Amino acid sequence: MKDIVELDVYKLAEELSDMIWQQFDTWPEKAQRTMGLQIIRASDSIAANLAESYGRFTPADRKRFYLYARGSFEETKTWLRKAIRRKVIPSTEIDTYKHLIDTLGPKLNAFIKSTQ
Numbered sequence: 001m002k003d004i005v006e007l008d009v010y011k012l013a014e015e016l017s018d019m020i021w022q023q024f025d026t027w028p029e030k031a032q033r034t035m036g037l038q039i040i041r042a043s044d045s046i047a048a049n050l051a052e053s054y055g056r057f058t059p060a061d062r063k064r065f066y067l068y069a070r071g072s073f074e075e076t077k078t079w080l081r082k083a084i085r086r087k088v089i090p091s092t093e094i095d096t097y098k099h100l101i102d103t104l105g106p107k108l109n110a111f112i113k114s115t116q
Contacts, residue, residue: 004051009108009111016043016100017043019097019100020040027088035079039076046073047069053065063116066115070109080097080101
């Protein structure tokens with residue numbers, strides 16, 4: 001079995017959370033205090049749950065954490081939509097986020113399906 005950090009799905013999750021983390025500092029204080037901390041927690045949780053699943057013994061236990069990762073992914077998408085709609089994320093960054101989300105989502109679903 002590959003190490004978690006070698007998996008594309010994990011790398012993409014880390015890339016997304018790092019991108020959000022870096023951009024947070026450019027946001028207005030109101031956005032940071034409200035949705036900013038929420039989106040950081042949600043996006044960090046995707047990779048964290050994938051990693052935690054690797055430490056679990058039973059397939060059912062691992063699957064539960066994979067599903068937590070998918071839930072955190074959906075939450076992250078919700079916060080990104082809000083940030084875009086509220087013009088917190090610059091229009092020049094939207095395509096980068098969209099590409100990352102469009103790549104990570106199917107890979108996450110395929111990863112979950114392949115481990116069942």
